[in-house]
Amino acid sequence: MTLAIVHTRAGLGLEAPEVQVEVHLANGLPGVTLVGLPETAVKESRERVRSALVNAGFDYPLRRITLNLAPADLPKEGGRFDLPIALGLLLASGQLPPDALKDTESVGELALDGGLRPIAGVLPLALATRRAGRRLIVPRANADEAALAGDLEVLPADHLLEVVAHLLGQTPIAPHRLLRPPTASTSLPDLAEVRGQYQA
DSSP, X not given: OOEEEEEEEOOBTTBXXXXXXXXXXXXXXXXXXXXXXXXXXXXXXXXXXXXXHHHTTOOOOOSEEEEEEESTTSOBOSSTTHHHHHHHHHHHTXXXXXTTTTTEEEOOEXXXXXXXXXXXXXXXXXXXXXXXXXXXXXXXXXXXXXXXXXSOOEEEESBHHHHHHHHTTSSOOXXXXXXXXOOOOSOOOOGGGSTTOSOO
16 A cells, blocks of 8 residues: 555644645655645654654655645644654555554654654544544543543554554553543632723
8 A cells, every 4th residue: 555544633723624644655766745735843744753653663664755734725733743644654654554544533743752742722623523423542641631522532642652553453542531520610810800901
């Protein structure tokens, strides 16, 4: 398999539009082309993903790699696409089975050693994933926020190796549950208490 498609989501205010990470491996001089309106942090994901895969013990494909973040007219920001790109490369190079990510979305920034770092704005993403009827793989630090979406299977991980072991059926990740539901605060500050702010 030389083409893989992984589902994830962009962050656009309170919206989380779906993004398909398309990974194609072709013959030719080794190199990576990233298209789909990526900003600087997304472009830098090429190096983070390469280091994470190598340091985690996976084979980085020495082929001509094209990464497309579709739709092309939607701005892509942040490191949230690192994990989907890495999983797409593993799928396209045959290191994961073709149906490993069926009905699954993923998001997360990768450290150079393959560790998963948290991202901002997970709740809108989790709500959109729930509406799509898929499960969600997130960094463990984002698990509580994602679980606020309610009826959603949230799979938290600390490292790329954990995610791959789960997808291969070797070490399943237990779905995350909130230990303590959030409680509403009863004492909120009031602008009326600020001197000179009568209009506020």
